[in-house]
Amino acid sequence: MLASVSVWGLVTATALASFVEFVEALTIVLAMGVTRGWRSTAIGAGTAAGALAVVTVVAGYALIDWIPEAALQLVIGALLLIFGLQWLRKSILRSAGLEAMHDEAQAFREEREAALRAGEETRFGLDWFAFVVSFKGVFLEGLEVVFIVITFGLNADNVPLAAAGAAVAAGAVLVLGVLVHRPLSAIPENTLKYVVGLLLATFGMFWAVEGLGLFAAGRQSLEWPGDDWALLALLACWLVVSQLSIRLLRRALVPTRIPLAEGRAA
Numbered sequence: 468m469l470a471s472v473s474v475w476g477l478v479t480a481t482a483l484a485s486f487v488e489f490v491e492a493l494t495i496v497l498a499m500g501v502t503r504g505w506r507s508t509a510i511g512a513g514t515a516a517g518a519l520a521v522v523t524v525v526a527g528y529a530l531i532d533w534i535p536e537a538a539l540q541l542v543i544g545a546l547l548l549i550f551g552l553q554w555l556r557k558s559i560l561r562s563a564g565l566e567a568m569h570d571e572a573q574a575f576r577e578e579r580e581a582a583l584r585a586g587e588e589t590r591f592g593l594d595w596f597a598f599v600v601s602f603k604g605v606f607l608e609g610l611e612v613v614f615i616v617i618t619f620g621l622n623a624d625n626v627p628l629a630a631a632g633a634a635v636a637a638g639a640v641l642v643l644g645v646l647v648h649r650p651l652s653a654i655p656e657n658t659l660k661y662v663v664g665l666l667l668a669t670f671g672m673f674w675a676v677e678g679l680g681l682f683a684a685g686r687q688s689l690e691w692p693g694d695d696w697a698l699l700a701l702l703a704c705w706l707v708v709s710q711l712s713i714r715l716l717r718r719a720l721v722p723t724r725i726p727l728a729e730g731r732a733a
Contacts, residue, residue, distance in 0.1 A: 490654055
């Protein structure tokens, strides 16, 4: 049972985080493919995917060999916590109405307009604009996936399982993209980002605290009360804190909503 909590958490977090990132990458690829042509776009996206696979293998196994377990948990756990809090902060601001919701349809229109304005340039037989934009889009969004796969995989001592979760998410996004042939704007991406933020913050805090054993006698990882079941308690705490933050921000915003609306109308 203890193992199942950690395993399911690992798969869920990596799959959901990867799904969100791949949805955003798909929007860029679709915009380039529809506007500039699919050959150069596909080559750019495929090249980026290959580069990301190499980065994952090299970085993941290099860290295993070079960094002690407790230090790995502390450093990567802290980074994952910071990364998760960034996602959570944006989700809280969006839910409170202080930041606009992410809109894939709007992002698609902006990418397509940029592709239409771009000039024609051919290199190595490729539409260079389509190739570069597709490569950058997939690579930059994919780097976040690589970071999540490596951090989760190393701390859970199961990089292949974390990579499998990301691969399933990539396959799902690819299939959906082929079927609908348009941005996946119907996906509740903002809700998914909120859930991912909760999971990243939960696992990040869990591993960072375990890594504090680096400063104790013996330099061994610390253990949480209840072992992996502590993850559920941490998740509940982050959920309560985030919901309270949303409600407090909404209450603070109420007095300014009517004047702002009137100002826009004027």
